[in-house]
Amino acid sequence: MSAVLIRLSAVTKSYGSGQARLMALQGIDLEVAAGEFLAIMGPSGSGKSTAMNILGCLDTPGSGQYLFKGAHVESLSRDQRARLRRRFLGFVFQGFNLLPRTSAQENVELPLLYRGDSATVRRAGAARALQSVGLAGWEQHTPGELSGGQQQRVAIARAIVTAPAVVLADEPTGNLDTQRSHEIMALLVALNRDHGITVLMVTHEPDMAAYARRQVHFVDGRIARDEANAHPATAPAAPTETV
Amino acid sequence: MWLNALLLALRSIRRNLLRSILTILGIVIGVGAVITMVTLGNGATLSVQQQISSLGTNLLMIRLGQRQGPGGGGGGGGGIQPFKESDVTAIQSEIGGIAAAAPEARAAVTVVGNGRNWATNVTGSTNDWFTIGNWKLASGRMFEPDEQLAGSAVCIIGETVRREIYGGAVGTLIPGAQLRIRQFSCNVVGVLVSKGQGGMGNDQDDIVVVPFHTLQRRVTGTRTVNTILVSMEPGSERTRIKASLRQLLRERRKLTDSDDDNFNVLDTQQIADALSGTTKVLTTLLGAVAAVSLLVGGIGIMNIMLVSVTERTREIGLRLAIGALGSEVLLQFLIEAVALSALGGVIGIAIATVASYALAHVMGVPYVFDSTINLLSLLFSAAIGVIFGYFPARRAAHMDPIEALRHE
Ligand SMILES: Nc1ncnc2c1ncn2[C@@H]1O[C@H](COP(=O)(O)OP(=O)(O)OP(=O)(O)O)[C@@H](O)[C@H]1O
Ligand SMILES: [Mg+2]
Numbered sequence: 001m002s003a004v005l006i007r008l009s010a011v012t013k014s015y016g017s018g019q020a021r022l023m024a025l026q027g028i029d030l031e032v033a034a035g036e037f038l039a040i041m042g043p044s045g046s047g048k049s050t051a052m053n054i055l056g057c058l059d060t061p062g063s064g065q066y067l068f069k070g071a072h073v074e075s076l077s078r079d080q081r082a083r084l085r086r087r088f089l090g091f092v093f094q095g096f097n098l099l100p101r102t103s104a105q106e107n108v109e110l111p112l113l114y115r116g117d118s119a120t121v122r123r124a125g126a127a128r129a130l131q132s133v134g135l136a137g138w139e140q141h142t143p144g145e146l147s148g149g150q151q152q153r154v155a156i157a158r159a160i161v162t163a164p165a166v167v168l169a170d171e172p173t174g175n176l177d178t179q180r181s182h183e184i185m186a187l188l189v190a191l192n193r194d195h196g197i198t199v200l201m202v203t204h205e206p207d208m209a210a211y212a213r214r215q216v217h218f219v220d221g222r223i224a225r226d227e228a229n230a231h232p233a234t235a236p237a238a239p240t241e242t243v
Numbered sequence: 244m245w246l247n248a249l250l251l252a253l254r255s256i257r258r259n260l261l262r263s264i265l266t267i268l269g270i271v272i273g274v275g276a277v278i279t280m281v282t283l284g285n286g287a288t289l290s291v292q293q294q295i296s297s298l299g300t301n302l303l304m305i306r307l308g309q310r311q312g313p314g315g316g317g318g319g320g321g322g323i324q325p326f327k328e329s330d331v332t333a334i335q336s337e338i339g340g341i342a343a344a345a346p347e348a349r350a351a352v353t354v355v356g357n358g359r360n361w362a363t364n365v366t367g368s369t370n371d372w373f374t375i376g377n378w379k380l381a382s383g384r385m386f387e388p389d390e391q392l393a394g395s396a397v398c399i400i401g402e403t404v405r406r407e408i409y410g411g412a413v414g415t416l417i418p419g420a421q422l423r424i425r426q427f428s429c430n431v432v433g434v435l436v437s438k439g440q441g442g443m444g445n446d447q448d449d450i451v452v453v454p455f456h457t458l459q460r461r462v463t464g465t466r467t468v469n470t471i472l473v474s475m476e477p478g479s480e481r482t483r484i485k486a487s488l489r490q491l492l493r494e495r496r497k498l499t500d501s502d503d504d505n506f507n508v509l510d511t512q513q514i515a516d517a518l519s520g521t522t523k524v525l526t527t528l529l530g531a532v533a534a535v536s537l538l539v540g541g542i543g544i545m546n547i548m549l550v551s552v553t554e555r556t557r558e559i560g561l562r563l564a565i566g567a568l569g570s571e572v573l574l575q576f577l578i579e580a581v582a583l584s585a586l587g588g589v590i591g592i593a594i595a596t597v598a599s600y601a602l603a604h605v606m607g608v609p610y611v612f613d614s615t616i617n618l619l620s621l622l623f624s625a626a627i628g629v630i631f632g633y634f635p636a637r638r639a640a641h642m643d644p645i646e647a648l649r650h651e
Contacts, residue, residue, distance in 0.1 A: 058564055058645040079568050086566025097561050097648065100554075101258045113247055114567045158565065 004067075005165065005198055006032040006055065011064035012221075013050050024050040026221040027064070032200065034165065037192040037232070039209035040202045042218030048202045049170055051218070055200060056091050056168045057081045069165075086115055090159030092169035096151045098143040104130060104154045105139040111162045129157035133187055149180035156187055166198045167191060173208055185211045189232075207233075248571060252579040263583055265547050270587025270627060271594060273540030274620040278595035279602065280533035281616045284526035286599075286608035291522045293439070293609075295515040301342070302375060303485065304509040305471040305492070323505045325467035328455075330495055334471065338487050340479030345371040346468040348458055354451060355423040356408045356431075363404055365424055365451045367458025368472075373435075375474040381414030383433030386454050394456030398422055399433035401450035413437070422451070427461045429453065481510065541627055548631045552639075553650060559639040560647025569640040576636035577629070584628025588621040 013025040024047045032038060040048050053059035054066060057073055060081075066073040068084065076084065085091075090111075098107045108126040117125065130139060133153040143151050152172060159167050169188065173181035189211050192199045203209050210233040217225040256263045307323050326346065334344045348367045353360055366372070370385045383399065390397050400422065402413065409417055420431040438447040459466055475484055485508050492506055555576075562572050596612075603610040639647050 053645045056564075058648075059643055079570075082563065082566055082568045085564065091564055093564075093648075097557070097564075099258070099558060099561070102254070106254065110562070111565045113251070114562075114565065114571060116244075116247070162566075 003034055004031055005034040005036075005069060006030070007065075007067040008051075008055075008061075009065040009067075011051075011054060011061040011066060013047070013054065013059070013062045023221055025054075025062075028221075028223060030216065030223065030226075032198065034198055035192070035196050036214060037189070037199045037212045038201070038214045038216060039212035039229075040200065040216050040218060041204070041206075041209055042224070044204075046218040047221040048218050050221075052168055052170045052200065052202055056089055057085050058091070086111060086162065088165040090162060090164035090167045092152070092155050092159045092167065092172045094171040094174045096143070096148075096155045096175075098151055098154055098158075100144065101142055103140050103142055104135065104146070104157075107143070107154055108158045108161050111158060115162060125161050126157070129161040130154070132160070133157045147180075149176055149183060152176060152180070152184055153187065156184070160191060160195075160197070163195075164197065166200065169199070169201045171202050171204065173203065173205065178207075181205070181208060185233075244571060244574070248574040248578055251575040252582060255575065255579050256583065259551070262547055262551055266544055266583045266628070266632070267587040267590065269540040269543035269547070270584050270624040271540075271591040272543075273537040273627075274588050274591030274624050275595040275598065276536035276540075277533040277620050278592060278613075278616055279599045280529040282595070282599035282611060282613055283602055283606065283608065284522075284529045285611045285613055286603045287525055287606070288519075288522050289611055290608040291518050295518060301475045301477060301479075301481075302511040303473040303475065303481075303488070304511070305473065305488065305506055306509060307469055307506055324496065325469060326471055326506070328466075328468060330468070330492065331471055333491065333495060334473060334488065337491060338484060340476050340484050342474045342476045343371040343374050344471060344473045345369045345375055346455055347372060347470040347472055348455070348463060348468060350458065350462050352424050352451075352462065354404065354408065356421060357410075359408050361404060361407045363449050363451055365398075365453060365458060365462060367453050367455040367462070369455055372452070372472060375472045378438070379436040381434045381436045382416040383431070385433065391454040391456065394454055394460045396427055396429035396457065396461070397432045397454065398424070398429045398457075399435060399452045400431055401435050401448040401452075402437035403446055403448040404451055405434050424451065424453070425462055429457070481512065485510065537623075541631075544627060544631045548635060552635045555636060556639040556642075556647050556650040559636065560642070560644050560650065563640070563644035564648060572640045573633075573637060576640075577633050580628040580632025580636075581625055583632065584624045585621070587628075588624035591624065592617055592621065 008028050008030040011025055011028045012023065014021055014023045016022050028047075028051060040051065042048050050059070054061050057068070057076075061074050064074070069088070071084070073081065073084070099110070105123070105126050108129050109122045112122040112125050127136070127139065130136060133156050135150060135153055135157065138146065138150065143154070146154065152175070156167075156169075156172070159169075167188070172188070173184050176184065185208055188199050188201065191197045199212075201208075201212065209215050210229065213229050213232050215225075215227055215229055216223055305326070307325060328346055331344050331346045335341060345368045349364050351362070352365045353362045354365075355361075369391055372378075373380075373385065380399075381402070385399070386397060389395075400408075405414075405416075408422065409420060411417070414434055414436065416431065416434045421428050422431050435448070435450070435452075453462075473488070475481060488508055489504065493504065496505065498505070559572050563569065600610050639650070642650075
């Protein structure tokens with residue numbers, strides 16, 4: 001296996017205080033190597049999203065250590081974490097979270113804009129990312145004019161436009177029908193296989209988890225099982241645009 | 244970073260066009276109202292001040308009649324014995340601190356000259372009348388002493404009468420011009436400098452002045468004096484002068500201790516005070532109305548911002564999640580807020596300038612550009628924008644991205 005990219009040691013996270021205090025994560029140890037495709041599963045409320053947000057540097061651990069590329073994330077400042085996010089991480093949300101009334105093009109450009117790229121670089125990058133998710137020709141459509149599957153693909157294009165080291169997807173297919181879900185999985189598989197991007201994905205559906213080469217099961221804020229998937233499902237052909 | 248923030252702010256304005264327009268509108272209304280009201284208030288105040296100074300503040304008017312307040316109807320005083328010309332001389336000679344005194348009588352007439360008619364008032368008085376009323380000659384001359392004594396057919400006309408009858412350039416006197424007043428024709432010997440609108444909104448220049456005896460003999464046919472105008476020397480004690488005037492006239496009119504005054508002494512200072520009191524009330528009222536509209540505008544903006552704050556908070560969370568720094572997001576929102584409110588302020592100023600110019604014209608008050616209120620309104624609108632647009636964004640930008648994303 002290649003170098004360790006992510007290492008969580010005894011990471012906890014709690015919400016609330018006193019009587020209402022709730023331990024969402026009760027001590028997580030996890031190592032992820034570069035180039036892995038990892039599915040996180042588990043019952044609702046088991047802490048998957050909480051762990052994902054910490055992994056994506058959107059949130060900080062309550063205690064424990066998070067090493068990303070050898071950096072101690074838990075002791076970084078807000079701005080340092082933001083810089084980490086914009087250089088290495090791409091996030092795909094369950095609810096898409098695209099800017100409303102804004103074209104696919106501008107949505108995908110946004111991370112490049114914050115990175116300080118010029119207009120030409122941004123346009124080319126956005127076009128390439130949209131093409132790779134099968135949305136060439138849809139640049140000027142706003143989220144309102146796109147189907148759920150298309151919106152999620154715009155969100156994936158936005159996550160990969162910066163060529164990140166890691167793509168984190170929290171239930172990327174949660175809002176989609178089976179057919180669209182398999183298309184999205186095909187995309188993630190292709191990203192992982194062809195570009196060597198590490199993919200961390202939360203999912204409820206065993207069908208989707210089957211694409212991953214490793215499955216981690218959460219129960220009550222702990223990792224209950226961590227197993228390799230010797231025979232990942234093979235993706236259907238990556239989607240060319242279907243209307 | 245600045246350029247990017249500007250680009251993002253512009254995109255955000257375009258994306259939320261309706262919200263942006265409503266924000267601008269709120270500020271336009273607030274700023275426009277305040278500037279218009281204050282400008283008109285200033286104009287009205289200035290106009291009143293001009294009227295007061297054209298009236299002269301050292302003037303006393305003595306009229307027939309019982310206890311009339313300022314602005315009470317003309318000296319009807321039916322049945323009350325009129326003043327005599329000798330009263331005027333007595334006032335001048337017996338009371339100290341008097342600069343000039345003049346009898347006055349008026350009649351409504353239609354004058355004819357140069358083939359045109361004009362309905363106006365003819366006033367009969369002496370040369371002192373011009374001094375007391377602050378009148379200056381634009382051209383020509385005053386009455387000669389013998390003209391005054393003999394009641395000659397001469398007249399001096401106001402600017403309005405000159406314009407309506409003779410036309411031509413302001414203040415010019417056509418040599419040998421004749422004016423027909425009822426039965427007699429008189430030589431126009433002088434034209435008065437225009438004084439504009441009077442304190443009651445009347446046209447002071449709509450006037451023809453003839454020697455007092457001329458009016459008595461050729462127009463009214465009586466020897467009565469209805470009004471006496473008195474001007475005091477600057478700095479003299481007006482209470483003392485008014486008291487001695489009253490005393491003198493009571494004696495001359497043979498009023499006993501039990502009789503009430505059958506004349507009254509009107510002080511222009513009182514009229515001036517009443518007028519400036521009125522404009523003060525007016526300005527306060529305008530200010531209050533303007534403040535209300537500013538408040539309404541402010542509440543409108545606050546409303547819009549509150550409604551959009553949920554969406555904005557999530558938007559900020561998203562921007563932070565995909566790599567924006569808190570400061571970058573803030574800068575974008577600051578630029579957006581300031582741009583919108585400054586634009587609103589500028590449009591408001593433009594509209595207010597046009598509106599107050601037009602309204603000042605309609606109301607007949609001068610247009611006075613007040614740079615202070617324009618600047619203040621602009622700053623105020625920028626401040627509103629910053630407060631209502633920027634501070635909610637600041638709160639959101641200091642949240643953890645995930646917290647902002649989850650905001651409901
Ligand atoms: N912001 C929060 N404030 C309070 N409690 C929270 C917060 N976020 C999560 N929790 C609690 O922490 C626990 C773990 O939540 P988390 O979202 O990680 O679950 P999950 O495994 O992602 O569940 P699901 O599959 O339903 O998305 C839950 O009990 C949840 O109620
Ligand atoms: Mg979850």
